[in-house]
Amino acid sequence: MKPLASWEESMSFLTATWVKSFKRKLLWSSIALPLLRRSISWRYKPKPTGRPSTRIRFWWPLITSRPDNFTKSRLSKLSIWETHWPPPTWLKPLPCYVRDTPDKIAMAEKVLQSIDKAKPEVLIEVAVIEVDRSFDRTLGLQPPSSTSAAFSTGTTTTTTGTGGTTSTTTTPVNNVTIKNLPKIGSGNFSITIPSSTLDAVYKRTKAKVLQNPSLRAADGKPAKLRIGTKQPVAQGSFQPTFAGNIGGTPVVNFTTIDVGVNLDMTPRVLLNRDISMTIKVAVNAIAGFENFSGIRYPVLTNREIEHDIRLKEGESSVIGGIITDSDSVSVNGVAGVSRIPLLKYLFSTETKNRTEAEIIIVITPHIVRLPEYLEDDYASIALLGAGNSPRFIGRPIQLSGDNPLAGKAAQPGAGQPATTPGGPFGAPAQPQATPANAPRLASVKLTPSSTEVAVGSRVGVSAMIENAQNVYALSFSLAFDPKVLKLVEVQNGGFLSGDGKIIALAPRIENEAGQTVVSITRPPESSGMSGNGVLLNLSFETLAAGTSAISFTQANIRDLNQTTLPASFSSTQVTVK
Structure with missing residues (x-):
C-alpha cells in the first residue's frame, strides 16, 4: 500500500506539531532539537532526479544575538538559507527561525553555534x-588709620519731681551762642583715638x-x-x-x-x-x-x-x-x-x-x-564555501608536526595492505589495499635559512609546499615567541603566481601577541597550481637569546571550489644566541 505522505513530510509535520504542543513548557528544545539533529545526521540528500529536497523547520534559542542581526547578516543576503518565514508569536523575540534543506539547516546550526556567544564582560x-x-x-600690627575731634557745649536742664526731688541733666550740643563765645575753653573739645590691633x-x-x-x-x-x-x-x-x-x-x-x-x-x-x-x-x-x-x-x-x-x-x-x-x-x-x-x-x-x-x-x-570560541568555530565559518548553494563541510583537518594527524602512517608499498587506526576500543580495522596511483598528501613545511642566529640579526623562514594538486588559496595562522622573534615582513614565494597571475596576499602581523594570520588567494577565473614550490617568505628579527618555535595553529588549503584539500603542516624552531 502506498503511504499517503513521504518520510520527509511526516518528520516535518511531527517536528512542527511536537514543538507547538510543548510551547508552554521548557522541554520543547530538548525534544525538537535532538530530533532535528537526528534527521540531519541521516543521509538526507536531494534526490538525483533534480527535484528540490523537502525543507524542514529549525528553531534555535539565541543567547545574546537578535534574530534581526542574523537575518541582516551577509549569509542571509547571499540567500544561503531562508529566514523570511515569520516565526510563531510565542517564539518571539529571542529564538531564530530557519526553514530550509537539511544541509543548510546543519550549516545554520554550525554558524549559530559559532557566533552566538555570550558577550565579553569587563570589571572597571x-x-x-x-x-x-x-x-x-595674617601677621602685623594694625595702627589707627584715622582720628576724630568733636566740639560740644553743655546745656543744663533742672527737673523737679513729684516728691520735691530735683535732678539736673546736661545735654552736649555742638552749637554756641555769640554771647557765650568768651566762655569757650579746652573743656569744650574732645578727640577720639581708635584702638590698634595686633594679628598673628x-x-x-x-x-x-x-x-x-x-x-x-x-x-x-x-x-x-x-x-x-x-x-x-x-x-x-x-x-x-x-x-x-x-x-x-x-x-x-x-x-x-x-x-x-x-x-x-x-x-x-x-x-x-x-x-x-x-x-x-x-x-x-x-x-x-x-x-x-x-x-x-x-x-x-x-x-x-x-x-x-x-x-x-x-x-x-x-x-x-x-x-x-x-x-x-x-x-x-x-x-x-x-x-x-x-x-x-x-x-x-x-x-x-x-x-x-x-x-x-x-x-x-x-x-x-570572554566568548568561548573553539577551533571548530573558526573552521566551520572559514570552510562554508561560496555560491548560493554551498554544501556543508565537516570538521577541519588536523595539523601535523606538534599535533600530528591521528591517522597519519607510512605509505605502504605496492602490494602491501594498508591499515587505519583502530576503533574506540583499540580493535584493529580491516586491511585495505592501496592502489598504486593513489594521490599523495600535500605537505607544507617551514624551513629557516639558519637554525642558529645571533641577537640583532635577521633570519628568513620559507613556507615550502610539496605534492600540491590544484591549490587555489591558502590561509594559516603562525605562532612564535614575541620575546625572542619579531616578524618584520611577509613576501610572496612565487608558487601561486608561477603562471604570471597577480595574487592577493593579506598578512596581519601581531608581534605583541606573537602570532600572524596570512591569507593568499589566486585571482578569480584562474585554475589552481600543482607541484612543488615556495608559498611565502617570512623575515624575522631576533630580539633576545632563546629558542622560539614557529608553528601552525590553524591552516587549510583550498581549491577553486573552496573545498579543503587534505594536507599536513610541519613546524620549525630557531635558536638565538
Whole structure:
C-alpha cells in the first residue's frame, strides 16, 4: 500500500506539531532539537532526479544575538538559507527561525553555534581621589588709620519731681551762642583715638577623599557612575488665570541636578584582550548662590572631559586630573610705611590665602568573561564555501608536526595492505589495499635559512609546499615567541603566481601577541597550481637569546571550489644566541 505522505513530510509535520504542543513548557528544545539533529545526521540528500529536497523547520534559542542581526547578516543576503518565514508569536523575540534543506539547516546550526556567544564582560575599578588644601596667614600690627575731634557745649536742664526731688541733666550740643563765645575753653573739645590691633593668625587645613567603586559592564553597553548629591533648583513659570490672558499666578517648580563626579563609559573588548573605552567625566560643584526675587539660585561650576582610550587588561590610567590653584595677598595699613621691609609689620597687616583643590580619576579595567570560541568555530565559518548553494563541510583537518594527524602512517608499498587506526576500543580495522596511483598528501613545511642566529640579526623562514594538486588559496595562522622573534615582513614565494597571475596576499602581523594570520588567494577565473614550490617568505628579527618555535595553529588549503584539500603542516624552531 502506498503511504499517503513521504518520510520527509511526516518528520516535518511531527517536528512542527511536537514543538507547538510543548510551547508552554521548557522541554520543547530538548525534544525538537535532538530530533532535528537526528534527521540531519541521516543521509538526507536531494534526490538525483533534480527535484528540490523537502525543507524542514529549525528553531534555535539565541543567547545574546537578535534574530534581526542574523537575518541582516551577509549569509542571509547571499540567500544561503531562508529566514523570511515569520516565526510563531510565542517564539518571539529571542529564538531564530530557519526553514530550509537539511544541509543548510546543519550549516545554520554550525554558524549559530559559532557566533552566538555570550558577550565579553569587563570589571572597571574606579578610584576617585579628591584632595583639598588651604593655607591662611595674617601677621602685623594694625595702627589707627584715622582720628576724630568733636566740639560740644553743655546745656543744663533742672527737673523737679513729684516728691520735691530735683535732678539736673546736661545735654552736649555742638552749637554756641555769640554771647557765650568768651566762655569757650579746652573743656569744650574732645578727640577720639581708635584702638590698634595686633594679628598673628596661622590656619592650615587639609582634606582627602578617596572613593573606589567598581563597575561591571558588558561589551558595547554603557555604564554610569554618579558620586555626589542632587541639588534642588527652582524654576519659575506663570499659570494664566484666564485663557488668552497674559500674566497670571507665578508657579515655582523644583528640579534636581547632579552635583559631584559623573562618569559615563562604554567598554569594548578587542581580540588581543585590549579594552577600548569611550569615557565622559563631568565634575559639577556649587560655587555660590544668587538671589533673584527672594529665591536663592545656585551657581554651578562645570568641568568636563570626553575622550577615547585603549588600555591593556590590568593597566591603570588617569583619565582626568582637574586642578584648581588660587593665591591671594591683601595688605591693610598706613600708606607708604606699609611698604618698608620689616617696619611694614608695625604699621600694616598682611593676609595671605592659598587654596588648592585636585580631583584625580584613575580607572583599571579587568576582563571578567570572554566568548568561548573553539577551533571548530573558526573552521566551520572559514570552510562554508561560496555560491548560493554551498554544501556543508565537516570538521577541519588536523595539523601535523606538534599535533600530528591521528591517522597519519607510512605509505605502504605496492602490494602491501594498508591499515587505519583502530576503533574506540583499540580493535584493529580491516586491511585495505592501496592502489598504486593513489594521490599523495600535500605537505607544507617551514624551513629557516639558519637554525642558529645571533641577537640583532635577521633570519628568513620559507613556507615550502610539496605534492600540491590544484591549490587555489591558502590561509594559516603562525605562532612564535614575541620575546625572542619579531616578524618584520611577509613576501610572496612565487608558487601561486608561477603562471604570471597577480595574487592577493593579506598578512596581519601581531608581534605583541606573537602570532600572524596570512591569507593568499589566486585571482578569480584562474585554475589552481600543482607541484612543488615556495608559498611565502617570512623575515624575522631576533630580539633576545632563546629558542622560539614557529608553528601552525590553524591552516587549510583550498581549491577553486573552496573545498579543503587534505594536507599536513610541519613546524620549525630557531635558536638565538
